[in-house]
Amino acid sequence: MTLPPNVHDAEPIPNAAREAIDTLMRSGDLFRYTAPQDAPVALLEAEFAEMMGCKYALAVSSCSAALFLSLKALGLPRDARVLIPGFTFAAVPSSVVHADCVPVLCEVGENYRVDMDDFAAKLDGVQAVIISHMRGHTSDMDAIMALCDARGIPVIEDAAHSLGTTWAGRKIGTIGRVGCFSFQSYKMINAGEGGILVTDDADLVARAVIMSGAYEHNWQKHKGPRGENSPALANAFARWQNKLPLYNLRMSNLSAAVIRPQLPELARRVRDGLKNHDYVAARLEQSPHIEVPAPLAPEQRAPDSIQFNLVGLTDADTSAFAEAAAARGVKVQIFGMSTDNARAFWNWQFLGDLPELPRTRAMLMRACDVRLPVRLTRDELDVIADLLLDAMAEITGPMARAIPA
Numbered sequence: 268m269t270l271p272p273n274v275h276d277a278e279p280i281p282n283a284a285r286e287a288i289d290t291l292m293r294s295g296d297l298f299r300y301t302a303p304q305d306a307p308v309a310l311l312e313a314e315f316a317e318m319m320g321c322k323y324a325l326a327v328s329s330c331s332a333a334l335f336l337s338l339k340a341l342g343l344p345r346d347a348r349v350l351i352p353g354f355t356f357a358a359v360p361s362s363v364v365h366a367d368c369v370p371v372l373c374e375v376g377e378n379y380r381v382d383m384d385d386f387a388a389k390l391d392g393v394q395a396v397i398i399s400h401m402r403g404h405t406s407d408m409d410a411i412m413a414l415c416d417a418r419g420i421p422v423i424e425d426a427a428h429s430l431g432t433t434w435a436g437r438k439i440g441t442i443g444r445v446g447c448f449s450f451q452s453y454k455m456i457n458a459g460e461g462g463i464l465v466t467d468d469a470d471l472v473a474r475a476v477i478m479s480g481a482y483e484h485n486w487q488k489h490k491g492p493r494g495e496n497s498p499a500l501a502n503a504f505a506r507w508q509n510k511l512p513l514y515n516l517r518m519s520n521l522s523a524a525v526i527r528p529q530l531p532e533l534a535r536r537v538r539d540g541l542k543n544h545d546y547v548a549a550r551l552e553q554s555p556h557i558e559v560p561a562p563l564a565p566e567q568r569a570p571d572s573i574q575f576n577l578v579g580l581t582d583a584d585t586s587a588f589a590e591a592a593a594a595r596g597v598k599v600q601i602f603g604m605s606t607d608n609a610r611a612f613w614n615w616q617f618l619g620d621l622p623e624l625p626r627t628r629a630m631l632m633r634a635c636d637v638r639l640p641v642r643l644t645r646d647e648l649d650v651i652a653d654l655l656l657d658a659m660a661e662i663t664g665p666m667a668r669a670i671p672a
C-alpha cells in the first residue's frame with residue numbers, strides 16, 4: 268500500500284525568526300508595549316497594513332478576538348442582530364454571542380457561498396453582517412456590499428482562512444468595513460495562535476486598540492499609515508480615552524517574531540496552494556461522484572485544502588467513502604457527518620433556538636474537506652488523489668482510472 272503524506276504539519280518557520288526570537292529571549296521583552304517603539308507586534312501591524320493596502324492593522328490573540336473586537340468597535344447595542352452564514356466555524360456565532368448580540372443565520376448554497384436570496388430576505392432589522400469566506404470560498408462580495416451599503420449596514424469580513432485570496436483584484440478582508448485574519452496553525456501564516464484586523468476607519472481601530480488592552484496611553488504606540496502620526500487617529504484616541512472596557516486580547520512579541528518572516532512567503536504559498544488545489548481537483552473530478560464547485564468569476568483562490576461534494580451517493584455511501592479513505596490513511600472530513608463538527612450549525616446549541624437551514628444542511632451532508640498543505644509535492648498530491656479515487660471505487664465499483672498527464 269502507498270503511504271499517504273503527512274498533511275498535518277505546517278511549513279517550517281523561516282530561519283529569520285530564530286534571530287528575532289533569540290533577541291527577545293535575551294531581553295525578556297515579550298510585551299508589546301514595553302519598548303518605546305518598533306516592538307515586533309507594532310512592526311507586524313505596519314507591515315501587514317502596508318501589504319494589504321489598508322490604513323490600520325491591529326494584531327490580537329486570535330481571529331475570534333478580532334471578530335469580537337470588530338463587533339464591539341462598531342458600537343452595536345445589546346441584542347443587535349448580526350447576520351452570519353449558516354456555514355462557518357463555531358467561533359463566528361460565538362463572537363456574536365460574546366459581544367452581546369444575536370446571530371441571524373442565512374443559508375449557504377452547495378458551492379459553499381452565501382445564498383444571496385436568503386441573505387437579502389434576512390437583512391431587514393440586521394445591524395451588522397459578518398461574511399465568513401469559509402476555507403477561502405468567497406461569496407458574491409459585489410452583491411453583498413451593494414445590499415449592505417444601500418442600508419448602511421457595516422460588513423465584517425471573516426477572512427481567517429482567506430489570506431491571499433482576491434476578489435476582482437481586491438484583497439479579501441479589505442472590502443468590508445473591517446477584515447479579520449487568523450494565524451492559527453492551519454491557516455496560510457502560522458504562529459500557533461494569533462489574529463489581526465485591518466480597516467481604514469480611524470474611529471473603529473481606535474476603539475478596537477483600546478479594548479484590545481492599550482490601557483492608559485499605550486495607544487500612543489499605534490501609528491497611522493507608514494508609521495506616521497495620524498491626526499484622525501489621535502483625535503479618535505482622545506475621544507475614547509477611559510470610555511471603553513479593556514478585554515486584554517493583545518498579541519505577544521514572540522508571536523509577531525514568528526509571523527513577520529512569513530509575510531514575504533505568502534505570495535509563493537498562495538501560488539503553490541492554488542496550483543496544488545487545481546491539480547487535485549482535476550484528478551478527483553474524473554470520478555462522476557465528485558464535484559469541486561467552481562469559484563465565482565472574480566475570485567482568485569488561495570487554498571491550503573480542498574472541498575468537494577459527493578454526488579449521487581446515499582448517506583450510508585457517504586459515510587462508507589469517508590471510512591474507506593480513512594482506512595487508506597487520508598482523512599476526509601464530511602462537515603455534516605462527523606460527530607460534533609464545529610462547522611455544522613446544528614451543533615451550535617449554545618445559541619438556544621436553532622433555526623433550520625435545509626439548503627445548508629443538505630450541502631453539509633455531502634461536502635468533504637481534505638487538507639492540502641501548500642508544501643506537498645506533485646507525487647504526494649497524486650498519492651492523495653489515487654487513494655481518494657480508490658476509496659470511491661470501493662464504494663461505487665471500479666472506474667476507469669485515467670493516467671495523469
Ligand SMILES: *Cc1c(COP(=O)(O)O)cnc(C)c1O
Pocket residue numbers: 328329330331332355356358359399400401402425427428448449450451461462
Ligand atoms: C480558523 C477560523 C476562525 C477562527 O480563527 P482563530 O484564530 O482560531 O480564532 C474563524 N473563522 C474561520 C472561517 C476560520 O477558518
